[in-house]
Amino acid sequence: MLQRSLQNRFSALVVLPMARLSYGPEVKKRSQQLLAVLLDYANDELDCDEGTLDGLRSQIQVHWQTEQRLVVRTKVRFLEALTKIATTPLTGEQIKEALRRLEDFLELLEDNRPNRGGSETWHFTLKLWHPRRDRKANLERFEQEWEQRRSQKSKQSTQKSTTYNAEVAVVEASGDASETDMWWQWCRDVLEAQQYQRLTTNPLTVGDGVAFELDEVYVPLGLVERKQQERRDTEVRADQGSKLYEAEEGDTAQFALEQFLEQLQQPGLAKRIAIAGEPGAGKTTLLQKIARWLLEQQALPIWISLADLQGASLEQYLLQDWLKAATRKVTVSTELREALGTQFNQGRVWLLLDAVDEMATEASSALAAIAKQLRGWVADAHVILTCRLNVWDSGKNALETFTTYRNLTFSHGDAVSADQVGQFIQRWFHQHPTLGDRLQAELDKLERRRIKDVVKNPLRLALLCRAWSLSQGTLPNSKAALYQQFVDTIYEWKQDRFPTTWAQRWQLNQALGHLALQGLAQANTKFRLSQSFVQQVFRxxxxELLDLALNLGWLNQVGISTASGEKIYAFYHPTFQEYFAAQAIADWRCFLPATAANSTVDLEASPLVFSSQWREVILLWLGRFDISATEKTAFLQALTAWEDGCGGFYHYQAYFLAAAGLTEFPEYPDAESILAQLLRWRFGEFDSQEHWHCYPFPAQEGARVALLQSDRTQAIAALEQFIQSTSNFFARWNAAYSLGKTFDPGNSVAIAAMTQFLQTLQSEPLRLQIGESLGKVDPGNSLAIATLTELIATTKQDSLRRKAAYALGKLDPGNAIAATTLINLIKSAPEQALCLQAAENLLQLDPGNAIATQFIQAHRKPAPFPKLKRKTKSQVQRDPAQAIASLEQRLTAATDASSQRRLACQLGHLQPGHPQAVEMLLQLLQSQRSTTLYRRIGENLREILLQEQLPMIVSTLRGFGSATQTDLTKDKPKEKPSSQAQECYKLLWYCAQQLPYAAFYTAWHLK
Incomplete structure (x- = not known):
């Protein structure tokens, strides 16, 4: 690679005398100019003659892969023409020189051409430092990077820069260690002081001599990248020959920890990664593993528990708290702070931000708070953060550009996965293997299926292991019972050192419950409790009970307030705060007051059932053994019968919560009807005229998630019943795939249904898709393999033969028929595109295959781009006010709907919530437009709306449209809704996810 690079540069020096390896101001200016022009063109922000620009659109093709990756395919002469109409013209040689400097000097450009010589076409990817629309930040970073790299190349002997002088001062203060070693040592020392390698359960076990290092019990969990799936809003007919089943959790690509870490090593952009998951899912543990790996890579990991910020910004914490801890100095010099900034600028720092959901702010604004703080020099760091799923998915996400991963739960072992639960138990009981074997045997009993599903969560399994080692009693049946068992076990375990009577335990539990409840009610300090607050509650x-809580480990001091100097306390784990809070609630009516449609709505407060931060508390309350089944039943009945009086949006939310409640209260007498309703919303149903109708897409998606969160045993039974009773082919297929792939891998009912489809269907495309589905549900299924093999032999369509061969090769690795078929297609298919697809398929099945590799090298052209979207060409000025004023004028003058939408969208991105932009988009949504335009208008509105504008959206769209739109809010579907109605409904659903019930209700009834 280095030799090739040197050859390219030498060639440039000989053939192109103008393209010398210069890094001076003129080359920098031209390179920056070209970058700016490409950004403006790709963002549709060029202010120039539209007719001329339209002539270039087919010649300069651009595609945004992500917010920070731009793919370009064009020829130099077209870039030359672009600079002429945009800014100061650049010659072809100057453009080539600029492109090379973007590649070899700034490492901002990836050359995608198979061969660099002999072709006029340039096909490359630009990797930006900041999101695409942050023009100013990207160009400023260009300036910084250029000067820094030029300094390293041309000023190494003198090292006279101000930054260097600051660094020298730091190095001199540190003794003989090199600067790099010094910062690495400091990061390691702080991490060790934070005990980043301890098991998170240690605070409750260490007092008895039971403390694990992370690696002693760590079982690597798989990771899955969470991607936005495209889902169809309408029914798929048999004659379309398309897949109906939608991607469930198991369909998304999974990664082992090693693969995930390899991705972190990829050079280029600053990483922005989120690890989202349920409480106790192993998010912090994964972050601990990442921290150690980063140290091994000589990177600079900085761990910040976000609950410890207590209102301070990341910048303040880093420059004050972290630097003081790292250097062990009382005061930190300006030079040292500048030196830390330099480490950020160089991209060496990795910010590990743990628990966004525990920040001292409302959950709904926590993500936005982090986004605002990841700016300036702090933004140069790589960032990996953890967050609970309910906060990450709570609606508009200010960190939506982050690549999001989720830990998979522990597996119990089957044909394709290891018994990770068993591995963890063996490691926990490595000194007492017989005890571990007894626990595994108990979990394997059929009647323990529910608790076995509960302890796939790592924290709960650890708690179960500890409780089992102490009590060796019976297993609980729910999550709440598991926590109750652990609480009881802790008291017995600590009895020798901190003896307690039953009365003291009851009093302490009561006090902890009140503390937990009052803490959660104070949104800004819900998981970090000041000393004065704690003392007030315990007083x-x-x-004396406070001392006991500290001795037993239920409460721990986690810091000191920088504002008041008083101690800050926290429960051992947030889940225990939620558990104790649930114990303190006597009446379910505090979750859901009687504010149905025919009652008076309390406009001062919203029911807690619609607040994400109370969800776990509610579920744990349902699992309490001291609450009567009658009371729990009444609560779930109230949830399912809830009539919100404003379109039914909160009726869905309440129903979904009731479904999740079945995990803690599976004895609910009407559980079957809850699950049956979810299945109707998920897959559709016949109306009175025997026409199959589907519910609005948001309801379908909400029902899908609710089924996954409900009691697994009963959900499986409901799916089996649905598959066996419904006569709609596509609904049965979809349900069978969901059942056999996600809910109960290898389920016999799911396999039987798909087997019957294959035995009766004649449509080749459907047989292909169902055969592939069956092979995924039942790996190695002989009928699936035989069906695909038969299709290869009998079909007359080469494209179908290729798909069948590829599917067969995935289901049966090494299958000779699959490989031979693809090779024959490569050699003989009449269409080159089909040959290329076959070659790419073969390479995926057989990496390094010589025939496929040779064909691709000889014939592959740059990948086709999506159809270029024409957007408004408004120059984003360096002065945002000028850009906004220009867009306002152009929006006022625009007459066609497409231009109005584009201009409004641009205006809204420059100034979120801009009244003129929002008003224009709403007008367009309420008039007759094309299906595609409606969808884009809806997306644009969700992107630019501010929280305070949502009530206006509700009141505007509430009564809009025909009776068809009104039917969307009812339980029984009538007719297929229009695209316009669907987008209005999606917007209303979005508002219901964001707004408290009282605010939505008020807006809905506003006259």
Whole structure:
């Protein structure tokens, strides 16, 4: 690679005398100019003659892969023409020189051409430092990177820059260590002081001599990248020959930890990664593993528990708290702070931000708070953060550009996965293997299926292991019972050192419950509790109980307030705060007051059932053994019968929560009807005229998630019943695939249904897709393999033969028929595109295959781009006010709907919530437009709306449209809704996810 690079540069020096390896101001200016022009063109922000620009659109093809990756395919002469109409003209040689400097000097450009010589076409990817629309930040970073790299190349002997002088001062203060080693040592020392390698359960076990290092019990969990799936809003007919089944959790690509870490090593852009998951899912543990790996890579990991910020910004924490801890100095010099900034600028720092959901702010604004703080020099760091799923998915996400991963749960072992639960138990009981074997045997009993599903969560499994080692009693049946067992076990375990009577335990539990409940009610300090606050709550009971809570480990000091200097406390784990809070609630009516449609709505407050931060508390309340089944039943009945009086949007939310509640209260007498309703919303149903109708897409998606969160055993039974009773082919297929792939891998009912499809269907495309589905549900299924093999032999369509061969090769690795078929297609297919697809398929099945590799090298052309979207060409000025004023004028003058939408979208991105932009998009949504335009208008509105504008959206769209739109809010579908109605409904659903019930209700009834 180095030799090739040197040859290219030498060639440039000989053939192109103008393209010398210069890094001076003129070359920098031209390179920056070209970058700016490409950004403006790709963002549709060029302010120039539209007719001339339209002539270039087919010649300069651009595609945004992500917010920070731009793919370009064109020829130099077209770039030359672009610079003429945009800014100061550049010659062809100057453009080539600029492109090379973007590649070899700034490492901003990836050359995608198979061969660099002999072709006029340039096909490359630009990797930006900041999101695509942050023009100013990208160009400023260009300036910084250029000067820094030029300094390294041309000023190494003198090292006179101000930044260097600051660094020298730091190095001199540190003794003989090199600067790099010094920063690495500091990062390691702080991490070790934070005990980043300890098991998170240690605070409750260490007092008895039971403490694990992370690696002693760590079982690597798989990771899955969470991607936005495209889902169809309408029914798929048999004559379309398309897949109906939608991607469930198991369909998304999975990664082992090693693969994930390899991705972190990829050079280029600053990484922005989120690890989202349920409480106790192993998010912090994964972050601990990443921290150690980063240290091994000589990177600079900085761990920040976000609950410890207590209102401070990341910048303040880094420059004050972290630097003081790292250097062990009382005060930190300006030079040292500048030196830390330099490490960020060089991209060496990795910010590991743990628990966004525990920040001292409302959950709905926590993500936006982090986004605002990841700016300036802090933004130069790589960032990996953890967050609970309910906060990450709570609606508009200010960190939506992050690549999001989720830990998979522990597996119990089957034909394709290891028994990770068993591995963890063996490691926990490595000194007492017989005890571990007894626990595994108990979990394997059929009647323990529910608790076995619960302990796939790593934290809960650890708690179960500890409780089992102490009590060796019976297993609980729910999550709440598991926590109750652990609480009881802790008291017994600590009895020798901190003896307690039953009365003291009851009093302490009561005090902890009140503390937990009042803490959660104070959104800004819900998981970090000040000393004065804790003492005030315990003073109502007894301050002696506070000492006992600290001795037992239920409460721990986690810091000192920088504002007041008082101690800050936290529960051992947030899940225990939620558990104790649930114990303190006597009446379910505090979750859901009687504010149905025929009652008076309390406009001062919203029911807690619609607040994400109370979800776990509610579920744990349902699992309490001391609450009567009658009360729990009444609560779930109230949830399912909830009539919100404003379109039914909160009726869905309440129903979905009731479905999740079945995990804690599976004895609910009407559980079957809850699950049956979810299945109707998910897959559709016949109306009175025997026409199959599907519910609005948001309801379908909400039902899908609710089924996954409901009691697994009962959900499986409901799916089996649905598959066996419904006569709609596509609904049965979809349900069978969901059942056999996600809910119960290898389920016999799912396999039987798809087997019957293959035995009766004649359509070749459908047989192909169902055969592939069956092979995924039942790996190695002989009928699936035989069906695909038969299709290869009998079909007259080469394209179908290729798909069948590829599917067969994936289901049966090494299958000779699959490989031979693809090779024959490569050699003989009449269409080159088909040959190329076959070659790419073969390479995926057989990496390194010589025939496929040779064909691709000889014939592959640059990948086709999506159809270029014409957008408004408004120059984003360096002065945002000028750009906004220009867009306002152009929007006022625009007459066609497409231009109005584009201009409004641009205006809204420059100034989120801009009234003129929002008003224009709403007008367009309410008039007759094309299906595609409606969808884009809806997307644009969700992107630019501010929270305070949502009530206006509700009141505007509430009564809009025909009776068809009104039918969307009812339980029984009538007719297929229009695209316009669907987008209005999606917007209303979005508002319901964001707004408290009282605010939505008020807006809905606003006259």
């Amino acid at each position: 109502e009971q007894s301050l």
